[in-house]
Amino acid sequence: MREIKYSEAILEATDFSLENDPSVLVVGLGVPDPKGIFGTTSGLQEKYGEHRVMDMPLSENGMTGIITGVSLNGFRPILTHQRVEFALLSIEQIVNQAAKWFYMNAGQQNVPIVIRLIIGRGWGQGPQHAQSLESWFAHIPGLKVVMPSNSYDAKGLLISSVEDDNPVIFLEHRWLHNTFDNVPSEGYRVPIGEARLARKGSDVTIVSHSYMVLESLRCADVLAEHGISVEVVDLRSIRPLDSKTVLNSVSKTKRLVVADNGWMHFGVSSEIISIVTENIFDKLICAPVRIGMNDSPSPSTRALANHYYPRAKNIAEVISKMLDKTVDLNILFPKTDIPLDVPDPSFRGPF
Amino acid sequence: MLNKFEKNLYYAMLRIRMVEERIAELYSEQEMRCPVHLSIGQEAVAVGVCEHLQKNDIVMSAHRAHAHYLAKGGDLKAMLAELYGKSTGCAKGKGGSMHLIDLENGFFAAVPIVGSTIPIAVGVAWAFKMKKSTNIVTVFLGDGATEEGVFFESLDFASLKNVPILFVCENNFYSVYSNLKVRQAPQRKISVLAESHGIKTFTGDGNDVQQVSKMTREAIKFIKNMNKPVFIELETFRWLEHCGPNGDDELGYREVGELEKWIKKCPIESYKNTIIEKSIVTETEITQMIENISSEINDSFNFAKESVFPKLELLNQHIYKD
Ligand SMILES: Cc1ncc(C[n+]2csc(CCOP(=O)(O)OP(=O)(O)O)c2C)c(N)n1
Numbered sequence: 002m003r004e005i006k007y008s009e010a011i012l013e014a015t016d017f018s019l020e021n022d023p024s025v026l027v028v029g030l031g032v033p034d035p036k037g038i039f040g041t042t043s044g045l046q047e048k049y050g051e052h053r054v055m056d057m058p059l060s061e062n063g064m065t066g067i068i069t070g071v072s073l074n075g076f077r078p079i080l081t082h083q084r085v086e087f088a089l090l091s092i093e094q095i096v097n098q099a100a101k102w103f104y105m106n107a108g109q110q111n112v113p114i115v116i117r118l119i120i121g122r123g124w125g126q127g128p129q130h131a132q133s134l135e136s137w138f139a140h141i142p143g144l145k146v147v148m149p150s151n152s153y154d155a156k157g158l159l160i161s162s163v164e165d166d167n168p169v170i171f172l173e174h175r176w177l178h179n180t181f182d183n184v185p186s187e188g189y190r191v192p193i194g195e196a197r198l199a200r201k202g203s204d205v206t207i208v209s210h211s212y213m214v215l216e217s218l219r220c221a222d223v224l225a226e227h228g229i230s231v232e233v234v235d236l237r238s239i240r241p242l243d244s245k246t247v248l249n250s251v252s253k254t255k256r257l258v259v260a261d262n263g264w265m266h267f268g269v270s271s272e273i274i275s276i277v278t279e280n281i282f283d284k285l286i287c288a289p290v291r292i293g294m295n296d297s298p299s300p301s302t303r304a305l306a307n308h309y310y311p312r313a314k315n316i317a318e319v320i321s322k323m324l325d326k327t328v329d330l331n332i333l334f335p336k337t338d339i340p341l342d343v344p345d346p347s348f349r350g351p352f
Numbered sequence: 353m354l355n356k357f358e359k360n361l362y363y364a365m366l367r368i369r370m371v372e373e374r375i376a377e378l379y380s381e382q383e384m385r386c387p388v389h390l391s392i393g394q395e396a397v398a399v400g401v402c403e404h405l406q407k408n409d410i411v412m413s414a415h416r417a418h419a420h421y422l423a424k425g426g427d428l429k430a431m432l433a434e435l436y437g438k439s440t441g442c443a444k445g446k447g448g449s450m451h452l453i454d455l456e457n458g459f460f461a462a463v464p465i466v467g468s469t470i471p472i473a474v475g476v477a478w479a480f481k482m483k484k485s486t487n488i489v490t491v492f493l494g495d496g497a498t499e500e501g502v503f504f505e506s507l508d509f510a511s512l513k514n515v516p517i518l519f520v521c522e523n524n525f526y527s528v529y530s531n532l533k534v535r536q537a538p539q540r541k542i543s544v545l546a547e548s549h550g551i552k553t554f555t556g557d558g559n560d561v562q563q564v565s566k567m568t569r570e571a572i573k574f575i576k577n578m579n580k581p582v583f584i585e586l587e588t589f590r591w592l593e594h595c596g597p598n599g600d601d602e603l604g605y606r607e608v609g610e611l612e613k614w615i616k617k618c619p620i621e622s623y624k625n626t627i628i629e630k631s632i633v634t635e636t637e638i639t640q641m642i643e644n645i646s647s648e649i650n651d652s653f654n655f656a657k658e659s660v661f662p663k664l665e666l667l668n669q670h671i672y673k674d
């Protein structure tokens with residue numbers, strides 16, 4: 002099978018959706034521009050025309066209402082913002098209108114929209130361009146929230162999101178765009194609401210999502226060489242959440258670490274730990290541990306940002322403590338010269 | 353000094369240009385590790401406006417803020433140190449290029465979320481009014497920012513409460529790669545939007561620093577005498593890529609010849625010709641200016657490079673005020 006980049010997988014899924022269903026539209030600031038939203042929309046306007054693939058005014062709030070309206074009258078729009086933060090201008094439309102619409106009218110009208118949001122990181126992005134706000138969206142009944150961690154899932158989940166009859170928030174981590182995976186050239190679906198067992202293991206389960214899956218897998222690889230067997234669950238969807246896969250895994254390993262992609266408080270990790278302790282408390286042989294972004298805004302300078310994001314080494318530290326094993330983390334994760342504010346080139350994939 | 357004001361206009365524009373050219377030149381060293389939005393080509397707006405402001409008047413801006421910050425008297429060393437992520441930066445490295453601040457000199461804030469400083473600036477100005485201060489607020493915004501709903505909400509409130517604010521819209525025809533044509537209807541005129549909120553409006557050539565300066569003088573007089581807001585729309589042009597140190601005309605998103613046309617209208621070159629013709633300044637004086645600015649820039653970059661990074665404890669400071 003071919004290996005393609007995550008950004009190419011998004012492009013292929015969008016292309017497939019446009020081809021497959023004439024009611025699909027693509028709207029976003031920079032959609033037809035020379036960079037094509039990090040390559041995810043390149044060439045689509047040429048192929049499908051300005052009436053289906055289009056730029057928009059700098060009007061996130063209005064445009065969210067407008068694509069909601071257009072979806073109520075027969076279309077399936079995909080709206081894209083280059084950063085999660087730009088969608089915050091439209092939070093009223095998303096939360097009060099799109100998310101509630103179907104419920105408020107007792108099922109008479111639904112809102113089949115996809116909102117693609119990109120999570121920034123690195124190169125001094127600073128406090129307003131690097132937030133991972135999945136738990137905000139996942140808090141809202143009526144929204145679906147997906148966060149693929151690899152090219153294969155990105156393509157399959159985007160096609161499923163477009164075909165879904167509800168508003169779907171599709172979150173892409175900027176550091177995933179250039180990772181590779183095996184991806185079929187034809188269209189296929191990855192169901193929303195199904196987690197993926199990204200790696201089998203027996204000593205401990207790491208539950209993770211989006212970019213943090215890569216750090217979790219790196220951690221599992223390294224610990225495997227030292228006799229620690231780590232299972233990694235990639236949530237893929239945040240809402241609906243596949244608690245069954247999580248519970249099955251933790252029932253088996255009896256230990257849980259959650260590697261959150263965002264802040265931990267009131268976050269995805271809080272939810273995972275609640276579900277596990279509510280359901281299989283008796284199976285656990287120790288308290289679950291979570292790890293996530295530092296509980297502060299993300300600073301611009303790398304001197305601070307380097308300490309804001311947890312990495313494989315930090316997860317390994319938690320696990321070795323949990324298993325009461327003494328491992329020399331500095332040997333397992335030798336210092337390299339790779340700057341920490343750009344993607345690690347060895348995180349290329351496939352994963 | 354004779355013709356001091358005219359010379360200052362030139363000096364300030366030249367200084368901003370030279371600072372940003374040096375940023376562009378050194379960016380590839382990969383030590384300024386944050387996004388930078390340069391204003392090269394747009395200096396006349398910042399300078400023509402800010403030269404009329406007093407130290408205690410306040411300026412606010414957005415992502416493309418270097419020129420506004422420097423024109424308002426913002427500290428050059430602290431700005432560069434901020435770009436280098438150092439503890440001596442104007443926000444101790446927490447913000448980077450898109451979050452400049454110099455309270456001492458009335459540069460109140462800049463943030464990269466487009467449009468978001470417009471209402472905040474109205475609020476700051478409204479507070480001046482309530483405190484019976486004679487100071488005013490100037491907020492710089494782009495043509496793109498006028499597409500956000502908050503722009504209209506801010507105009508309405510400023511007009512409703514007669515807030516002492518000067519809105520300065522730098523219309524450079526683009527938002528990133530998108531021309532006005534794909535974002536705004538051809539009949540839509542930004543200045544008319546302000547006018548229809550009952551706000552006194554001026555329009556002009558943002559590359560002509562004399563025109564900007566004259567207009568601003570009148571605008572400020574109006575704000576102070578009439579206790580009402582003013583809106584200025586100025587046409588200008590960004591020479592480099594939207595974000596970053598390079599040109600990007602080869603991408604073909606702008607019409608062929610559009611950039612060249614604007615480079616011919618360079619605000620600094622054209623003003624230089626005017627003031628030399630009028631014998632306001634001599635070539636020798638200009639050479640001296642360049643030397644002075646170069647040495648200030650060298651010192652400031654050295655300062656930024658030699659400064660230390662912030663200590664780790666800063667990461668968790670300033671989340672709440674105790
Ligand atoms: C709310 C929001 N949407 C989108 C962006 C991405 N963005 C950053 S600058 C910019 C262009 C703004 O254009 P304009 O206001 O005309 O300013 P210019 O860049 O031309 O100076 C865009 C779209 C953003 N920062 N904030």
Ligand SMILES: [Mg+2]
Binds near residue numbers: 496
């Ligand atoms: Mg613009």
